[in-house]
Amino acid sequence: MSTIVKRTRVKMCGITRLEDALAAIEAGADALGFVFYKPSPRYIEPVKARDIIRQLPPFVARVGLFVDAPRCEVLEITELLSLDLLQFHGDETPAYCQGFHQPYMKALRVRTADEAAEQAALHANASAILLDAYVEGVPGGTGQAFDWQQIPTLKQPLVLAGGLSAANVQQAIRQVRPFAVDVSGGIEASKGIKDTGKMQAFMQQVLGA
Numbered sequence: 562m563s564t565i566v567k568r569t570r571v572k573m574c575g576i577t578r579l580e581d582a583l584a585a586i587e588a589g590a591d592a593l594g595f596v597f598y599k600p601s602p603r604y605i606e607p608v609k610a611r612d613i614i615r616q617l618p619p620f621v622a623r624v625g626l627f628v629d630a631p632r633c634e635v636l637e638i639t640e641l642l643s644l645d646l647l648q649f650h651g652d653e654t655p656a657y658c659q660g661f662h663q664p665y666m667k668a669l670r671v672r673t674a675d676e677a678a679e680q681a682a683l684h685a686n687a688s689a690i691l692l693d694a695y696v697e698g699v700p701g702g703t704g705q706a707f708d709w710q711q712i713p714t715l716k717q718p719l720v721l722a723g724g725l726s727a728a729n730v731q732q733a734i735r736q737v738r739p740f741a742v743d744v745s746g747g748i749e750a751s752k753g754i755k756d757t758g759k760m761q762a763f764m765q766q767v768l769g770a
């Protein structure tokens with residue numbers, strides 16, 4: 562009787578270059594994140610993201626990331642490029658998130674398990690809930706981990722984010738057992754520039770979890 566090996570999925574976020582996108586896929590990433598939040602050092606112009614996405618192989622999810630963006634801006638970007646999932650990192654309401662008629666992931670910055678559970682319950686129709694570190698005034702990409710004890714039981718698939726790297730992702734997976742992990746800073750040479758060796762090391766740790 563063969564055993565089914567369940568692997569934690571991996572999203573590599575903050576992609577700004579085609580070479581990094583292809584290296585992430587080569588390393589085994591299941592999803593690539595493109596940040597459309599202008600204040601982020603990982604911001605990518607939608608046209609550049611479109612050109613990268615057009616050159617990617619199939620079977621890798623394309624994720625577009627927004628923070629309290631005007632509805633028209635999200636509509637414009639989702640018409641310009643083909644995204645598989647929208648990721649909302651601000652105070653977006655369920656109605657706003659569902660208004661684009663595409664699968665979405667709601668990112669929540671965790672302070673307490675109760676608060677995270679309450680916010681997640683509002684987004685019952687989200688395809689997944691991403692739990693990330695809470696840093697005042699910083700919506701995401703903080704490079705900081707949060708207390709994994711403060712993770713509530715969720716109805717939706719859990720994506721764990723925040724300060725993950727090859728150094729801690731195996732412990733994170735064994736402790737939290739998330740559906741997926743999400744990483745940005747921990748696989749970079751500098752903000753927005755990914756490091757192939759770090760991506761490969763990250764994936765090796767995930768596979769060994």
Ligand SMILES: O=C(O)c1ccccc1NCC(=O)[C@H](O)[C@H](O)COP(=O)(O)O
Pocket residue numbers: 574575594596598601602603626628650693700701702703704705722723724725743744745746747
């Ligand atoms: O990556 C950013 O710069 C960013 C800016 C604003 C909102 C969200 C952002 N990233 C979203 C992600 O999904 C990151 O991968 C996640 O926050 C984890 O980042 P890190 O702690 O650097 O691994």
